[in-house]
Amino acid sequence: MFEKVSSSDKQLNRMVRPSMTYWQDAWRRLKGNKVAIVGLVVVVIMTAMAILAPILSKYDYFSQDFSVANKLPSSEHWFGTDQFGRDIFVRVFYGARISLMVGFSASILNLVIGVLYGGVAGYFGGRIDNIMMRIVDVLYSIPMMIYVILIMVVLGAGLESVIIALAIAYWIGMARIVRGQVMQLKQQEFVLAAKTLGASTKRILLRHLIPNSMGPILVTLTLAVPSAIFTESFLSFIGLGISAPQASWGTLVSEAMQGYQLYPYQLFFPAGAICVTILAFNLLGDGLRDALDPKMRK
Known part of the structure; x- marks a missing residue:
């Protein structure tokens, strides 16, 4: 009634899955999310254009030429010109350079402050955690x-002031997330093993707890970048951010509002750049959240 299975039949029915690390599996799942990849491509293209466009163009962001003021988009000026004859294409991507710099810099500082603060609060717990939170x-x-x-009013307008203000303001959410992760992880066996082997508190935090919390940290960091970009644009729009003749997206929108009924293209391009960039970062952040969630692993 039974037939002995040969070794060749065993190999045919064997299901082999290549061994993957956590990050390799996360990258595999992220690549399978087409929407997140589109967001990543848009972020990369926008960053590359912010670096290269102002360098390769024959125009700069501050030179004025009233003979070509308020020109419509053409082969000479792809996005047209503003009321001072400045090329909007160059100014938009120079503004991208400033806005992305603010977004990335503020998010990195937010990462450092929030992770350390939340990590210390979550690890020690008790009265220290209560006071800090x-x-x-x-x-x-x-x-x-x-x-x-x-x-911003205290520090004054300027690029450095915007970055410092956003870094001081944006670490709170990161600290809460890291604290929650650390409070869960510090009960695990690998932390007890590290304590038994005599590892210091600093080593446990920096080598064990925080690296194992990098999934939520990266998602929060990715979603903090568009928030910082939008805040910087708003501050520049109301006159508390980047000052002229520098061009961030907020200052470009503020300048375009003066004549948007006659020259709507001057408002469309910087506003469109803000919308596209924020949407791309949000799509990428949602994709990272799904890719880094262990519950989604298949």
Whole structure:
């Protein structure tokens, strides 16, 4: 009634899956998310254009030529010119350079402050955690835009001031996420093993707990970049951000608002760049959230 299975038949019915690390599997799932890949491609293209377009163009962002003021988009000026005859194409991508620099710089500082603060609070717990998180609750109860504007008023307008203000304001959410992750992970066996082997608190935090929390950290970091870009654009729009003749997307929109009924293209291009970039980062962040979630692993 039974037939002995040969070794060749065993090999035919064997299902072999290549061994993958956590990050390799996350990258595989991210590549399978077409929408997230589109967002990643848009971010890469926008970053490359921000670096190269102002360098390769024969125009610069500040030179004025009133003889070609308010020209419609053409082969000479792809996005047209503004009221001072400045090339909008160059100014939009020079603005991309500033806005992306603000977004990335503020997010990196947010990463450093939020991860360290949340990691320390979550690891020690008890009274230390209670005091540290009450400070966070007080700061969180104040609308973020209010104290960003107050910081900008104190520090004054400028690129460095915008980055510092956003970094000071944006670490709160990161700290809460990292604290929650660390409080879960510190009960795991690998942390007990590290303590048994005599590992210091610094080593446990930096080599064990924080690296194992990188999934939520990366997702939060990715979603913080468009938020910082939008905030910088708003501050520049109301006159508290980047000052002329520098061109961020917020200043370009502010300048275009003066004559948008006559020259709507001057508003369309910088506003469109803000929308496309923020959408791309949000799509990429959603894709990273799904790719880095262990529950989604197949």
